[in-house]
Amino acid sequence: LESVRKPKNYPPGPKWLPFFGCNFTMKKFSKEYGSQWKALSELRKLYSTDVLGLKLGKELVVVFFGEENIRRMFLDKEFEGRPDTFFARLRCLGTRSGITFTDGQVWKTQRAFTVKNLRNVGFVKTLMEKEIQTETCNFIKCITEKDGHSIHLRNIIAKAVLNVLWKYVAGENIKEEGLEHMLDLFNSRSKAFVMAGGWLNLMPWCRYLFPDWTGYNIIKNLNKELSYLIEEIIQKHKSNLIEGKDFIYSYLDEIDASEDFTEEQLKVICMDLIIAGSQTTSNALLFAFLAALKHPDMQDKVYDEIDRVIGDRLPCWSDNYSLIYTSAFLLEVQRYFTIAPLVGPRRVLFDTYVDGYFIPKETTVMSSIGDLHMDPAIWDQPNEFNPERFIDDTGALKNSEHVYTFGLGRRRCPGDSLGKSFLFIAFVGVIQKFKVVCANGVLPSDEPIIGLLASPKPFQTEFILRKKA
């Protein structure tokens, strides 16, 4: 009986069943509405609340909606933790280490060191811009070689992003062999999982009976392949076989200097950066090309601006200050196709209240950025794709503070500068040279596939050279 009794003044939500909590309701709604995020949105409407209270298995889970509540999750100290679940440990090679799934002193120390040292090796400086420009040129070469034939962009973009990330972390380009397979694993992982960890968190033992259905095999395989690549590159660093400075060298130096730094931590941080940075960034760029395809008039406007302001030279990040329409277009891409519609999970560090509802210590909290980006209280006609909403009467950018692509506060995305510059430089670089049109005249759908992240349904594109040499 105790397991179905809600704490006093707990946020409204579906009834709880013994042992399962609301898992069956979530399953039913997710099936009906196509994703966990959409299911939560519907439940929010059903219970007319901006704070939705659930129990998934044994775990208390609360979902925040609305800008005020979501800002509280980002900014208030009590929401700074991360849950310690079976799912999280599985992702971190059986440990509680790294940045994404830790909290407290470990998280603070590892995050601060990582951010500082990535910066020291050129991350967020002009060097990073150079890497992105190089990958953009490779991408353009790849398109040119196709000579007008249609292209599946997904793997080309994903490879370019992984190359930049791997360069910072490991000092070299990622190995070609096995890359396609790794990208497939990333995709299956995103489709198979939901933020709260699904059945694996509820009944970890069911991985023995249903290793495929629970998604256990996907995570295990991805971990195996990624950690093999990472172990191999760490060994190469230890034998001084990699030239130049990079993150792994800085970390290995620190292992000698302080006991808070271990090789196991290093491995998980590398995984954190690759897993959190690759699909997010490549999906954002894919959505940008999808939007350009679907709105040829806007694409022409972007091209005219690029042609007028920077002409034929290679774009750089600071061009975003002068390419106002292009920046507004890319902001609208981030609003309309929210890459991470559900942000979190966070662990509540002490009892607290939100909107007058009681949220006990150890509750898991998530925030629905996807709904916030479609909130009619903030956005006029949110279901329309319209870059102009980000431009004021004087021609300057406005409203970008209501776009929460990278979160906010102390757990804000540490890769935001790479994500933003990659999206901007690669998109501008390609549109500067090619008109993006849909292959076979079939316009792809802009309804995303939603798993852990949102990604576009597979689509093919043709690139037509704008100016002949």
Ligand code: HEM
């Ligand atoms: C368009 C691309 C990206 C998007 C949309 C994105 C989104 C986010 C968001 C919303 C968070 C905050 C999670 C929270 O508040 O609980 C986050 C955290 C994180 N991101 Fe990104 N990200 C992107 C690119 C990257 C890149 C390129 C990297 C790596 C270089 C990266 C590494 C991380 C890490 C390690 C965290 C965890 C931070 C922590 O828990 O302290 N992300 N990301």
